[in-house]
Structures are given as C-alpha cells and as structure tokens.
Amino acid sequence: MASISRPRLAVPLLSGLIAFALCGWSPVQGAWRVSVPAISGAFGPVWIAAEVGLFKKYGLDAEVVYIRGAPQTTAAFLSGEVQVGATGGDGVVAAYRAGNRDLTVIGAVSNKLVLSMMAHASEEIEEILPVSACLQVLEEAYRDLGSGAAATVPRYDVFTPQGLNSYYEYKTMSGVFPRRKIAALRLNSSVVKWYEKAGKVRKDKLPVAPGNRFVGLVVLFSTETGEPLAMFPDGYVQKMRVAAAGAIAARYLARDDASTMALLGTGWQASAHVLTFCAVRQLRQVRVYSPTPENRRRFISEMQSQVAAELVDAGSVEEAIDGADLITCATNALSPLFPGAWIQDGVHLTCVKPCELDATAYRRAKPLVIHWHEAKPFQIVVGVDPQSIPDVVEGWRHPLTQQVSGVWDDLPVLSHLVSGKTQGRADRSAVTCFCNNVGLGLQFAAVGSEVLLRAREAKVGREVPTEWFLESVHP
8 A cells, every 4th residue: 555645735735826826816915825734744835835936936925824723724714814725624514514605625635546555466575575675674573572662463363163174264463563664464264174194294274265275364554544555465475474584593593604404395385495594594405305205306396496505305304404504394294303313413493383393302402492482372262172173282382391381481582582682503513493483473564564665666566545444433
C-alpha cells in the first residue's frame, strides 16, 4: 500500500487562487486572507507561494494564516475573517445543514488510488528481495528486540478435525518493528496431516485451496496511522526468515573458516538455507542428504547454479555430516535425524525444529542459543484429545530436559546474541548450536518492511483502495 502524497492537498487550493487571479475575480476589496490547517510540508506549496511572491506576481494581495480544525475554519469563513482556505468537508456540511449557504467548495481530494494498499505475489517478492537485504533487516530487528526497541507476539495454533487423518490448523503470529514504523500479522489457514517416512514422523500441509494451493498471508500496518499498507502470501518471506535466522546465528557461532556444510533436507525450506548460509560463510562444499535419492538429485540440479559452493549428493546422514563444519537440519521430521554422539568437535548445528536434534546434541553445545524464550505456541485443540496431535505431544520438548515446556528461560536467545548480551563462539573446538524453537512475528514485520520498500521502488504489486479496509465506527 502506498501512503498518501500530502503535498497534493495544497494543490487544489493553490491552483484555485491563481485561477481567480487570472480571471480577475476577487471576493473582497484589498487583501485576501487564506487559511491552511497545518504548518507542515502538506501545505508547503501555499506557504512557499506567499513567501516567494507568487501571489503578487499574478496580482493577488494574499495573506496566509494558520487555523487548525474544521469547525474553527468554517467559523472564520462565515465571519468573513478568511475568504479562501483548506478544511475538512465535515465543517462545511455542518454549516450547510445549519442553514448557511454562503460557503462554496472549489476543490477536493480523494483517497482513491492515491491512498492504496499493495498486494504482491510470491514471485514478485522473490524477484525484488535479495538474500543480503533479508539478512540485514533481520539482524537490525534482532538487535532492536534484544535492546527492547521492538516487540514480538507469541504464536497461536488452533487444531480441529477436518477429515480422515487430517486436521484444520489456524496459526497466527505478529510483531512490531518501530525502526521501520511497521507492524505485521502473519497467518496460516491450512489442512495438515502427520505420517511416517523412513522411520520418522513427519507433518505436511495439504494443497486443498482452489487451484491446489496453500493459504498463508502477511498483512503490514503503519504504526503512524494504523492503516493497512500491504498484503502478500507468506511463502517466500516465510522460508527466507527461517533460513536467515539460522544464518545470522551461524555468523556469530560457526568457526570463521567453516567451509563444509551438511544439509539434511531437500525441500522448500532447505533451498533457502543453502542461499543464506553461503552468504555468511565462504562454503566450498555442501553435502546434501534426504531419504529419497531422486529428491537429492533434483535439489542439486535446481540449486547448484545459485551458489558458488559445490553441492554433493550424500548417500547417508553419516556421509553428509562426517567432517562437516556446519550441520544444518531443514526437514519436516518430528524426531531426531541422527544420534548426537556422531557430532565432532568444532561443529556448529542448526535446526528448524527442536525435535530434529536429540538431547545429546543439545547438551554438547556451548553455547546453545534458542530463538525465543516463549518456546511453545499457545495450542488450542477442538473436538479431539490434544494428546492425539503429534505437534502437541512431541514437537516442543525442552532440548535439555526433554520435558514439554512452554517457556525456556534458562537459555540465551538469538536477539541477545546479536545485541551483544550473549557471547558467541569462544573456543574453536566447541560444539555450538542454534535451535529455531519457535518462529517470531517480528521476523515478518522486518522482512515485510523491506519487501514494501523495494516493491514501491520497483513499482510492483497491485493497488487496492485502503478505504475498503477502514471503518467509521469505533472498533
């Protein structure tokens, strides 16, 4: 959504004054008094015209005065104190209804098209949002969060049975990023199921929306006016914000000379991890593993041209992680991908879900940094036993105690690492770990603000009248 271009408010007023002069018409003998409702850039053209003598150039003897508020301006019109001015329409309408017929409206502005919300497609966002910009704005957001200058709101999940072995899931999170004057709401409306693959329980979203698609949205709001600014699918931003969080943590925790990464996973999320991790470390080789050989070959074929590192097909988890400097888990598994005893000294670990690593791996990590202390979403289950939902039962165990816990306040968080409150890697031989235990709504405010900025610059997106989303009643 674009913001209103306020200097346009003064244009009808200034144009009308000059038109009167050119036509030789004057409502009074002598000087005019012209009122404006603000001493600001919005009415800069009128103040500047008076200051530089533009009115006199066209034969007008005009004095510009400041009168704030529609009722006061309307009263000044009716008393003859001012002859021309800018004001809200409500004062003029009220005067007309009260029987005063001496006021004439000579121009108006509309918030149609000028004040508009922008809607963007995922493909447009991918084209305008470089990895470097995503990393930069997220690091700014984490630094602000660590210093108390930004806010993130906990995630809420609602589950209800939808059909045979499937559930409807409604998920929301939000955040406020004052540095960019942006607030964001992210929501998913999905049908999900759990199944077993290669001995591991996995979760999938089903493409059952029209056109065999998914539903995930981000809505941005202005913290200055409250108005909606943009709405777009969360897809590309979603995978980039998760991968960027892991990469930012690796910037502080991985060895500076790390050159080999094991990537466990070949799905949508894994592709973003290749891009972001190659941006924070000069990787020479990425060993790719997932249980299906065809998926590994497809992934390497699609991603190799996008990074300088060599992508290698690993036939097993052991082959992928043996000798690797970084181990990155980016799967939909709900159980550990390998025994923590396999981890070698000096390795940095990353996961997109806490259940991808076991307690041994977490206990070896010094430091173990998590994403946020409020680790478990607020989960509401309707119509079935909550213990029948794998996400509720298995998905949010504390990495050290293995107890299902909603708050992990005994561990440092990424925002403290970025803001300097928590020390990064202190020992070359230490095992370090970043656990992406829960997503943050602030991530969508941060990355979304960059999307909006670049969309405006590139003039991409679809304009939707903001007035469709506003209301005259007190909410």
